[in-house]
Amino acid sequence: xxxxxxxxxxxxxxxxxxxxxxxxxxxxxxxxxxxxxxxxxxxxxxxxxxxxxxxxxxxxxxxxxxxxxxxxxxxxxxxxxxxxxxxxxxxxxxxxxxxxxxxxxxxxxxxxxxxxxxxxxxxxxxxxxxxxxxxxxxxxxxxxxxxxxxxxxxxxxxxxxxxxxxxxxxxxxxxxxxxxxxxxxxxxxxxxxxxxxxxxxxxxxxxxxxxxxxxxxxxxxxxxxxxxxxxxxxxxxxxxxxxxxxxxxxxxxxxxxxxxxxxxxxxxxxxxxxxxxxxxxxxxxxxxxxxxxxxxxxxxxxxxxxxxxxxxxxxxxxxxxxxxxxxxxxxxxxxxxxxxxxxxxxxxxxxxxxxxxxxxxxxxxxxxxxxxxxxxxxxxxxxxxxxxxxxxxx
Amino acid sequence: xxxxxxxxxxxxxxxxxxxxxxxxxxxxxxxxxxxxxxxxxxxxxxxxxxxxxxxxxxxxxxxxxxxxxxxxxxxxxxxxxxxxxxxxxxxxxxxxxxxxxxxxxxxxxxxxxxxxxxxxxxxxxxxxxxxxxxxxxxxxxxxxxxxxxxxxxxxxxxxxxxxxxxxxxxxxxxxxxxxxxxxxxxxxxxxxxxxxxxxxxxxxxxxxxxxxxxxxxxxxxxxxxxxxxxxxxxxxxxxxxxxxxxxxxxxxxxxxxxxxxxxxxxxxxxxxxxxxxxxxxxxxxxxxxxxxxxxxxxxxxxxxxxxxxxxxxxxxxxxxxxxxxxxxxxxxxxxxxxxxxxxxxxxxxxxxxxxxxxxxxxxxxxxxxxxxxxxxxxxxxxxxxxxxxxxxxxxxxx
Numbered sequence: 139x140x141x142x143x144x145x146x147x148x149x150x151x152x153x154x155x156x157x158x159x160x161x162x163x164x165x166x167x168x169x170x171x172x173x174x175x176x177x178x179x180x181x182x183x184x185x186x187x188x189x190x191x192x193x194x195x196x197x198x199x200x201x202x203x204x205x206x207x208x209x210x211x212x213x214x215x216x217x218x219x220x221x222x223x224x225x226x227x228x229x230x231x232x233x234x235x236x237x238x239x240x241x242x243x244x245x246x247x248x249x250x251x252x253x254x255x256x257x258x259x260x261x262x263x264x265x266x267x268x269x270x271x272x273x274x275x276x277x278x279x280x281x282x283x284x285x286x287x288x289x290x291x292x293x294x295x296x297x298x299x300x301x302x303x304x305x306x307x308x309x310x311x312x313x314x315x316x317x318x319x320x321x322x323x324x325x326x327x328x329x330x331x332x333x334x335x336x337x338x339x340x341x342x343x344x345x346x347x348x349x350x351x352x353x354x355x356x357x358x359x360x361x362x363x364x365x366x367x368x369x370x371x372x373x374x375x376x377x378x379x380x381x382x383x384x385x386x387x388x389x390x391x392x393x394x395x396x397x398x399x400x401x402x403x404x405x406x407x408x409x410x411x412x413x414x415x416x417x418x419x420x421x422x423x424x425x426x427x428x429x430x431x432x433x434x435x436x437x438x439x440x441x442x443x444x445x446x447x448x449x450x451x452x453x454x455x456x457x458x459x460x461x462x463x464x465x466x467x468x469x470x471x472x473x474x475x476x477x478x479x480x481x482x483x484x485x486x487x488x489x490x491x492x493x494x495x496x497x498x499x500x501x502x503x504x505x506x507x508x509x510x511x512x513x514x515x516x517x518x519x520x521x522x523x524x525x526x527x528x529x530x531x532x
Numbered sequence: 533x534x535x536x537x538x539x540x541x542x543x544x545x546x547x548x549x550x551x552x553x554x555x556x557x558x559x560x561x562x563x564x565x566x567x568x569x570x571x572x573x574x575x576x577x578x579x580x581x582x583x584x585x586x587x588x589x590x591x592x593x594x595x596x597x598x599x600x601x602x603x604x605x606x607x608x609x610x611x612x613x614x615x616x617x618x619x620x621x622x623x624x625x626x627x628x629x630x631x632x633x634x635x636x637x638x639x640x641x642x643x644x645x646x647x648x649x650x651x652x653x654x655x656x657x658x659x660x661x662x663x664x665x666x667x668x669x670x671x672x673x674x675x676x677x678x679x680x681x682x683x684x685x686x687x688x689x690x691x692x693x694x695x696x697x698x699x700x701x702x703x704x705x706x707x708x709x710x711x712x713x714x715x716x717x718x719x720x721x722x723x724x725x726x727x728x729x730x731x732x733x734x735x736x737x738x739x740x741x742x743x744x745x746x747x748x749x750x751x752x753x754x755x756x757x758x759x760x761x762x763x764x765x766x767x768x769x770x771x772x773x774x775x776x777x778x779x780x781x782x783x784x785x786x787x788x789x790x791x792x793x794x795x796x797x798x799x800x801x802x803x804x805x806x807x808x809x810x811x812x813x814x815x816x817x818x819x820x821x822x823x824x825x826x827x828x829x830x831x832x833x834x835x836x837x838x839x840x841x842x843x844x845x846x847x848x849x850x851x852x853x854x855x856x857x858x859x860x861x862x863x864x865x866x867x868x869x870x871x872x873x874x875x876x877x878x879x880x881x882x883x884x885x886x887x888x889x890x891x892x893x894x895x896x897x898x899x900x901x902x903x904x905x906x907x908x909x910x911x912x913x914x915x916x917x918x919x920x921x922x923x924x925x926x927x928x929x930x
Contacts, residue, residue, distance in 0.1 A: 166826075166829055166832060166833075169832075169833060170832045170833070174833070174836060178836065178840075181840050184855055184857070184858065185840070185843050185844075185849070185854060185855075185858050186849055186853070186854070187853045187854055187855055188853075190853070191849065191850060191853055192853065193852060193853070194850060194852065195852065221852075233886065235707070235880075236876060236880055236881070236882040236883075236886040237876075237882070237886045237887070237888075237889065238872065238873075238876055238887075238889075241850075254699050254700060257699065259698060259699060259700070259701050260700065260701065261700075261701040261702065261703050262700065262701070262702050262703070263702075263703045263704075263705065264702065264703070264704045264705070265704075265705050265706075265707050266704070266705075266706055266707070267706055267707040267708040267709060267880065268706055268708065268709040268710065268711075268712045268713070268716075268717070269708045269709045269716075269717060269847075269875060269876070269879045269880055270717065270846075270847050270848070270850070271709075271712065271714060271717040271848070272664065272848055272849065273850055274706070274709070274712070275664075275668050275712070278704070278706065279671075281704060282704055285702040285704065286702065288700065288702070289698055289700045289701065289702045291700075292698075292699040292700060293698060293699065296699075305650075305651065305652075306650055308652055309650045309651060309652050310686060312652060312678075312679075312682055313647055313652055313653065313681070313682040313685045313686065314602075314647075314652070314653055314655060314678040314679075314681045314682045314685070315652050315653070315654050315655070315678065316654075316655050316656075316657055316671075316674045316675050316678045317654055317655070317656050317657065318657045318659060318667075318670075318671045318674070318675075319656065319657065319658045319659065320659055320661050320667055321628075321658055321659060321660055321661055322660070322661040322662070323661040326664075328849055331661065331664065336839065339839065340836050340839060340840075343835055343836045344836060347831065347832050347835065348832070351828060351832060355828070439828065440557070440558045440827070441558075441561075443828050443831050443832075444558060444561055444562060444565075444831070447831050447835040448566075450835060450836075451835060451838055451839075454838075454839050455574075455577060458662075458663065459662075459663060460663065460664075460665070460714075460718075460848075461578065461583070461663065461665060461714050461718075462583060462662070462663045462665060462666065465580055465583040465584070465665075466577050466578070466579075466580060467576065467577065467579060467580065470576075470577050484631075487662045488629075488631075491661065491662075492629060494629055498629055498630060
């Protein structure tokens with residue numbers, strides 16, 4: 139029994155070292171496993187600037203040019219999310235809007251001040267669009283707020299002059315007020331919202347691709363006999379030994395991501411970083427299992443690597459971070475349960491953003507662990523392919 | 533060589549490339565499966581377009597006519613679906629944490645009494661930020677209903693609303709994508725990206741296959757009929773451009789009609805847009821392709837770039853707020869600039885003139901990448917000639 143164990147460990151070691159030799163012999167492994175993940179981290183950390191959407195170019199068309207209208211423009215300009223640019227007329231502003239230079243504009247009609255004084259109730263029109271959804275929603279909220287305030291100002295003034303209490307006037311203007319509390323990300327910070335998950339979305343693409351590649355290339359180049367021999371003809375040892383170097387590298391990178399995101403970059407974290415580290419380990423393993431499943435099911439590199447590309451890219455959508463999976467067609471919603479990245483996102487949000495414990499996301503943990511099982515059933519098919527090369531092109 | 537001979541040569545390269553392409557099943561899968569498959573699949577996934585009926589819980593501590601009216605109004609909006617009027621705030625909070633609801637609306641117990649005493653009454657809304665869309669839909673619904681209820685209250689107390697006597701009227705209007713559709717926003721960008729990525733991947737994979745087949749792993753096979761550098765580059769480019777032109781017509785012309793996507797542009801404008809986009813992407817792909825020695829390497833290296841390119845387009849996060857380096861990168865690759873232009877073309881009805889900046893950049897890219905591709909192939913041919921000479925020397929020595 140002891141001899142068997144030593145034999146197994148030796149076989150594992152020999153497969154591991156064989157794979158290490160293969161990995162270090164070609165630049166592409168270094169590129170896929172190290173260079174690209176580091177690039178991903180740098181990209182996601184820097185693309186959103188300081189993480190906030192602010193100083194959005196908005197057009198002002200002031201056709202009155204009175205002190206009242208200039209005051210209004212000044213007030214709008216003071217909003218931090220707005221960067222005001224002046225245009226002579228609505229047509230120019232509309233043109234700039236279509237050119238993508240401004241995201242909205244407002245028009246103060248001619249004779250505005252005199253109309254206000256003469257109680258003729260002139261209208262300020264403001265325009266925005268939802269073609270760029272995040273910008274559109276922010277502008278809509280901020281423009282609505284500032285213009286409501288602007289419209290309320292003269293009423294408040296008049297009321298005060300008439301001796302009516304400002305509270306009563308506020309009541310008349312807005313009897314019911316809503317206070318929105320944004321749980322987990324009150325600052326609407328894009329880095330906290332997107333980068334923290336997308337680094338792992340991109341990492342899982344690399345994990346899937348290299349897992350499929352490293353096994354598929356042995357089949358394509360017909361070097362699988364040497365691989366199996368090093369593993370003492372045990373397919374489980376063969377696969378474990380082969381994937382172990384990548385597990386180590388990707389886990390190290392995932393832990394590094396966590397430390398950079400939450401320690402160096404000071405993103406708020408509502409749970410212990412060790413919870414995230416544990417999640418990262420499980421996630422890397424589950425993704426490798428997913429990749430192993432793909433290549434074992436279709437032991438032809440050409441097809442499998444295209445499948446891995448497709449499914450990895452789908453991960454961005456199925457993580458449900460941008461558009462919730464519950465809002466997608468039922469079939470897609472169900473499919474998302476099979477993707478490790480979706481479960482990762484659920485666990486991450488529950489633990490890190492909400493500060494809730496294991497009991498709130500145990501189903502997702504279970505799904506991640508369950509992901510390790512399907513490839514086990516295909517190991518004998520893989521072993522057959524490693525010996526007979528049935529699927530490979532002649 | 534006469535002009536006619538040169539032209540025949542170009543045609544030979546063009547047809548040879550097509551022959552290689554049609555026998556390479558993996559690349560065909562990427563080209564047709566990728567474009568048509570993703571084109572249809574993405575439209576299916578984002579078919580619902582807007583997030584509707586977000587589940588929320590309402591904790592009504594007031595329990596009177598007014599609060600019930602508010603709840604009725606919330607239910608009437610398409611945006612939210614009041615799943616439960618939970619008994620206590622603790623229970624609602626638990627449901628929120630369990631993900632059963634994505635928002636909790638808390639109506640305080642002094643809601644009606646405050647209104648009766650002419651004091652503004654507060655409604656608290658707790659939103660999940662797991663997806664910004666949850667926040668958007670819930671906040672909009674709650675705010676809208678608060679305003680509507682407020683107007684009703686005012687009308688009850690007096691027949692004249694403040695709006696009617698307001699010195700300044702304000703009117704806000706959404707101009708495009710009025711129903712705030714996520715699909716309407718994302719799909720045009722993804723369509724451009726799918727074309728861009730599949731074309732570059734396919735060109736790279738073709739180059740990789742050619743390298744693998746060739747003994748000395750060179751892009752342009754030696755010991756073949758001698759072809760001029762330009763004829764090789766343009767012959768291959770013509771092959772990809774001609775094929776992808778058809779796919780572009782499918783994506784930019786047919787898919788929007790099939791899925792009722794916003795389509796405020798004209799077919800001639802689309803054609804004018806496609807030309808520099810295709811040229812820039814093809815030559816960019818060909819420039820990159822000389823780096824790939826195997827069939828699989830383009831996939832290993834490029835697939836991840838789809839998401840960074842999507843962010844670089846500036847549609848989800850504005851370009852103005854990006855650091856300078858990424859602002860510059862927005863102009864370097866064809867996809868970000870093309871998708872930023874295309875979405876305005878189709879979803880806002882911009883004219884070709886109004887996406888003039890994007891068109892200019894794409895044309896410049898087309899020329900720059902064409903030059904780079906020519907140099908890259910030139911380098912490759914030189915290397916192959918050098919190796920051929922070396923082999924000859926070795927052969928002669930033996």
